[in-house]
Amino acid sequence: MRQPDAVARGYDPAVVPSPRTVPGECRLPPGQHLQRAMPVQHYGPVPACDPATWDLRVSGATRSGREHAWDLAGFLALPQREIIADFHCVTKFTILGITWTGVLAAELLAAAPPAGDATHVMVLADFGYGANLPLDVFCADDTLLATRREDRELKPEQGYPVRLVVPSRYGWKSVKWVRAIEYLTSDRRGFWEERGYHNNADPWKEQRYSYTEQPGEGPPL
Ligand SMILES: Nc1nc2c(c(=O)[nH]1)N[C@H]1C(S)=C(S)[C@@H](COP(=O)(O)O)O[C@H]1N2
Numbered sequence: 001m002r003q004p005d006a007v008a009r010g011y012d013p014a015v016v017p018s019p020r021t022v023p024g025e026c027r028l029p030p031g032q033h034l035q036r037a038m039p040v041q042h043y044g045p046v047p048a049c050d051p052a053t054w055d056l057r058v059s060g061a062t063r064s065g066r067e068h069a070w071d072l073a074g075f076l077a078l079p080q081r082e083i084i085a086d087f088h089c090v091t092k093f094t095i096l097g098i099t100w101t102g103v104l105a106a107e108l109l110a111a112a113p114p115a116g117d118a119t120h121v122m123v124l125a126d127f128g129y130g131a132n133l134p135l136d137v138f139c140a141d142d143t144l145l146a147t148r149r150e151d152r153e154l155k156p157e158q159g160y161p162v163r164l165v166v167p168s169r170y171g172w173k174s175v176k177w178v179r180a181i182e183y184l185t186s187d188r189r190g191f192w193e194e195r196g197y198h199n200n201a202d203p204w205k206e207q208r209y210s211y212t213e214q215p216g217e218g219p220p221l
C-alpha cells in the first residue's frame with residue numbers, strides 16, 4: 001500500500017537518503033552492527049488479542065480531562081501513513097529500511113489533545129510493559145502507531161494489532177501491543193528505563209545505560 005502521501009524515512013538508497021544522514025555518510029549509529037532480518041525480541045509472553053474487545057485508551061493529562069478510547073475499527077479508520085525507517089536495538093543490531101504502515105502518533109495526539117502542561121507520554125502495553133517519551137518525540141513525523149510491516153498485518157509476536165515505532169530511539173521504546181497512552185505532566189520511567197537503560201535512548205548519542213545519564217536527562221532512579 002504505497003500511498004501518494006507516503007513519507008519516506010530513509011531507505012531506498014537509490015531514491016531516498018536517510019533523514020538522519022547525508023548520502024555517503026554512515027547510517028549505522030555508534031556501536032551498532034548491521035543485521036538483515038528482524039529478530040523477535042520482547043520480555044514476557046505474547047498477549048492474546050480479541051479484536052472485538054480491544055481498545056486503545058488515551059488518559060492522564062488530556063485537555064478535556066476525560067479519557068479517549070478507540071476500538072480497533074475506529075483506530076483503523078484514522079488516516080494511514082507509511083514510513084520507511086531504520087531500527088536500532090540496544091543489544092547492538094540495526095535493521096535498515098523497514099516499511100511500516102499505521103497512524104502517525106501526532107495524528108492521535110491531535111484527535112486526543114493533551115493539556116497545556118503535559119510534557120511526556122507513557123506508552124503502555126499488556127503485562128505492565130511501557131516506555132516513556134517526551135511529547136515532541138512522540139509527535140515527531142516518523143513516530144508511528146503501526147498496524148502493518150512490509151505491507152502485511154503485524155503478526156502476534158510483532159505487536160498485533162498496534163505497535164509503536166520510534167525510529168529516533170533504541171528499539172525498546174517501540175512498544176508492541178500498545179493498549180494505552182498516558183499524558184504526563186512530569187517525566188516517569190518506563191519498564192526498561194527503570195531497569196538500567198537510558199531514559200532518553202538516542203542511538204546517535206549511544207545513550208544505552210542509565211549510568212551514563214547526565215543531570216536532567218531523566219527522573220531520579
Ligand atoms: N510490549 C513490548 N514491546 C516491546 C518489547 C517488549 O518486551 N514488550 N521489546 C522491545 C525491544 S527491546 C525490541 S528490540 C523490539 C523488537 O521488535 P520485534 O520483536 O518486532 O523485532 O520491540 C520492543 N517492544
Ligand SMILES: [Mo]
Binds near residue numbers: 041091172
Ligand atoms: Mo531491543
